[in-house]
Amino acid sequence: MRAVVISEPGDPGVLVWQELPDPRPARGEVVIDVVASAVNRADVLQRRGHYPPPPGASELPGLECSGVIVEVGENVEGFRTGDQVCALLAGGGYAERVAVPWQQVMPVPAGVSLIEAAALPEVACTVWSNVFMAARLRKGETLLVHGGASGIGTLAVQLAKAYGSHVLVTAGTAEKVRRCLDLGADEAVNYREEDFAERFAGRADVILDIIGAKYLPRNLDALAIGGRLVVIGLQGGAMGELDLGRLLARRATIIATGLRARSVDEKGVICRGVVDNVWPLVGAGAIRPVVHAAVPLAEAADAHRMLEAGEHIGKILLVR
């Protein structure tokens, strides 16, 4: 097969398209002939040398893909050669073929093309596991999504609306604010022009946060009594100061999670949750993958430059 290799830590130019041996399925794995993959912010960190793959995972970048199963290992349940699927990966998605445990494989949801399906596994699993499984967002509650126009944000807005929540977002340009409102957000703040903590003070039952330290005090301002702050990204740093008195007064909870290093069984539980609870909403048209661009897989460096420029809304796909 051919794949995108990180030749050394560095800028997008270190991504090299080269021949590698085909992967073989280990026990419990299937091999997918990849039709599309997608770029995640974590891939950029990995390319720069700051986010090594977890032990046992492929060294190749790529946390999700869609394609057709071409080989099935021993002890695989529920999948056959020829199935059209998408998958949550611990790595290896920037390749023509990838081996993945069957627990992390999902059918392509109804109403979505095989290529578009590559835009969904990482965002659906992240939003479902954090906003719904960990923070237990309930119908009628208010969710604040930071970076509402990001890959993660565009799915979070749609899923929370489909579940009957009130959705607040932050975004960094007027165009991104407009797109978040188009996706169903009830209120959106351009954080470059307005302080979200003032506008949303005391109103968020759940906050999905991708900024971390820089937003910690203001996230506490925005939390409602009994609120849950879920930190999934650290774009604003990891080291912050926390006023436990204010946390106590709000009877609030702070949760922080990562998806990639979880066990296969944990990822399996999340993927089944997504298939049962998110895919029907995709099939019904309540949730659409938001695709900013599709870039040839061999030109992954261009896709990384696009992500780092930060003008994208939704996902950047890599296609064969």
Ligand SMILES: NC(=O)c1ccc[n+]([C@@H]2O[C@H](COP(=O)([O-])OP(=O)(O)OC[C@H]3O[C@@H](n4cnc5c(N)ncnc54)[C@H](OP(=O)(O)O)[C@@H]3O)[C@@H](O)[C@H]2O)c1
């Ligand atoms: N923990 C996990 O398991 C997990 C899983 C997946 C993703 N993540 C994290 O989730 C985040 C989003 O990932 P992605 O792949 O969807 O990336 P992405 O599409 O590149 O999104 C990054 C977003 O951050 C926004 N942003 C930057 N500074 C901001 C600020 N001060 N306030 C509000 N928004 C701001 C940018 O929007 P503007 O241009 O509007 O600033 C951009 O939309 C990343 O931090 C990623 O590491 C975590």
